[in-house]
Amino acid sequence: MDALLLRSLQGYVCDTFGVPLWQAVCRRSGLTVETFEPMLRYDPGTADRLAQVAADVLGRSVEAVWEDMGIHLVTNPRHQGVRRLLRFGGIGFTDFLHSLEELPGRARLAVADIDLPDLQLDELGPDRFEICCQSRIKGLVRVLVGILTAMADDYGSLCLIEADDQGLGRIQVQVLDRFHNTARRFDLAAPGGAG
Amino acid sequence: MSAAFAKAHVPLGVEALARFMPMHLVLDAAGQILAAGPTLLRVLDGQPVLGAQFESVFEVRSPGGAITVGDVMDRAAHRFRLTLRNRARVGLRGVGQRLPGDGRILLNLSFGIDLIAAVGEFGLTDGDFAATDLAMELLFMAEANASVTRELRGLNLRLEGARVAAEEEALTDPLTGLRNRRAADLWLERLCAAGTPFGLLNLDLDYFKQVNDSLGHPAGDFVLETVGRILRAQSRAEDCAARIGGDEFVVILPGRTDPGILASIARRIIGQLQKPIPFEGKICRISASVGIVRSVDFARPDAAELLAAADRALYGAKHAGRGRALQLGVGG
Structure with missing residues (x-):
């Protein structure tokens, strides 16, 4: 990692x-x-x-x-790989959030010894989520906050995303408007063939 | 399973059926298409399939010889393969069941491994697949694997580049930019092993010690750099010019065994080296003695033996007076 x-x-x-x-x-x-x-x-x-x-x-x-x-x-427009792989998670941003728990398993399909941290999603209420990300790498929670922010934008959702300050690895996500903007286009077929 | 469960019927509306099996097909007993799931309709690309005969839209690939949906149901309802008559490239896999009562037939189809091609060809989205379908996982994996493969290919290229650079460094004399002792040994061993005829010049600088002693090491280093430039300029791309000791050099010339040509190359190099070398307002003057041997003068050329012979020739040249080249005769 x-x-x-x-x-x-x-x-x-x-x-x-x-x-x-x-x-x-x-x-x-x-x-x-x-x-x-x-x-x-x-x-x-x-x-x-x-x-x-x-x-x-x-x-x-x-x-x-x-x-x-x-x-x-x-x-980063030069490397669409991460965005594309994450977009396979679901049609909308909330689907995507629910797919996060499956992400480490999916990543292991491609790289068997990848040590992605376990992610746990709890639905606190309508459009309110808490993600728990436990990793020995302190920065990882903040990386996830950045990824979530960019993906919310990609899906056209307006969200409030905050990490806790105590280093507990918890991220609060509040979806304010699911259809705030048009989602960025996503074709299942990879540009330029098989990958 | 109890009898009650076995007999239980599950009434399912058309919409629910479409959600569970977006690629289903309902046909009457005679094989006329009555209904099709939304994804299948999309794949059929606006073809008027409702009311059409099964065999006019699909070609049966297995079971072999089957043409109508009746043939398929009789022989391999549990698993069959089809292609579309309008897009033969995409294969479909299916399972079928005759419905109770009027003999209608329900088929459920899927892309199997042709999924990746189908997604590109028909512009399918995740909404086109049932939530339980592993289509997204397959697509994810194909793309993730491609990324990993690309990354590994890049890593291999970068490591190979680093290896070549390290090897180059290990075979180069940093001061003169010529090859080093190890490189010269490798060259000689390789040429001897391959039986390639070659000439070998063993070159020792004259008066270099005086330059070092009177003008200092920086002047000595400058002279060595100059020697490097001269030897590089005087040798062909296929030759190997190496610094094998403090002021000792060899030039290995594959394919050059004519004694006259080797002697003239040695004389030309000596002539170049004898030109005054200006360094920080002073003039450095050196010369060189050269011992020449040819692999063809040896019955079984061997790197160590050739170097020893070249060393004897060099000793002879030094003895005969500075600035000379001496060729060792046969058996010398």
Whole structure:
């Protein structure tokens, strides 16, 4: 999981702030590498540590860095893969929320040893949900907040999405308007053939 | 199962049927299509199927020889395969049942593994599949697998690039940019093993120690860099010019075994090396002695043996006075 987050962080920082800033972050972290491979393994804790350095360099909170990275993961026009895979979750945003519990299982179909955190969705009331995300990676909850924010937008829903401040891994989602905007188009057939 | 359960009928409205089986087909006993599920209608693409005969819309692929829906029901109601007459590329899989009473037939169809092609061809959406259908999982998996494969291919290319760079680095002398001792040994071993004839120049700089002693190491390094440039310029792409010691070099020339040509190459290199080398306002002057051997002079050429012979030739050249090239004769 660290590898996936590190690669995503690298993509987000390079795309948004430029490669030199990313190199500065890596040097300041005392790392000998500047590129991360999503299919390799890195020491646990590397992702949280590097994100904190990036936040320091950018003068922002680490939570904001993770959230923006989550948004970038879904909205980055050069890599539609994550958005497309998530959109298979359902027709509407609430369907999508309900599909989150199945997400780790689906991901394991593609990569057997992927260690996505368990996600649990509780319906608190009409259009009110709580998602529980337990992971040893502190930033992951904020990444999920970013992903949810971007996906709500993708589905055209207006939502209030908040993570708890105590680090309990809980996210409150309130759907204010399911049909606030037109959902972005999603064709089941992959652009350019089988994948 | 108790008799009561076995006899229980489940009345299901057309809408519910469409939701449970969006690709169902209801036919009368004679095979005329009475109703079709919404997804199947979409796949049939506006064809007027209601009222049409089963066999005019579908071709039976299995059971073999079956043409009408009656044939199918008699022989393989539990599992059969069809294709559409208008779009033969997409295969359908089905199961059927004669309904009690008037003999109407209910078929339920699905795409099977042709799902991915069908989704693209007919522009289907998740609303076209029953909630219990694993279609979304199959599509998700196909796309996720493609992503993972792409990622692995990229990783392999990047690792291969890093490996080539590391190998290149391991075989290169950083100061002169020439090959190093290890590379020269590998070249010689490979040529000997392949039986390729080649010439070998063993080159030792003259007066290099004086340059180092009088003008300092930076001047010495500059001279070595210059030697590297000269040797690269004087050798062909298929040759190997290497620095194998402090001021000792070899040039391996595959296919070059003519004694006259080898001697003239050696003389040309010596001539170039004897040109004054200006460094920080001073002039460095060096020369070189060259020992020449040819693989064809050896019955069974061997890298170590050739290098030793080239070393003897070089010793002879040095002995004969600086700035000379000496070729070792047969059996030398």
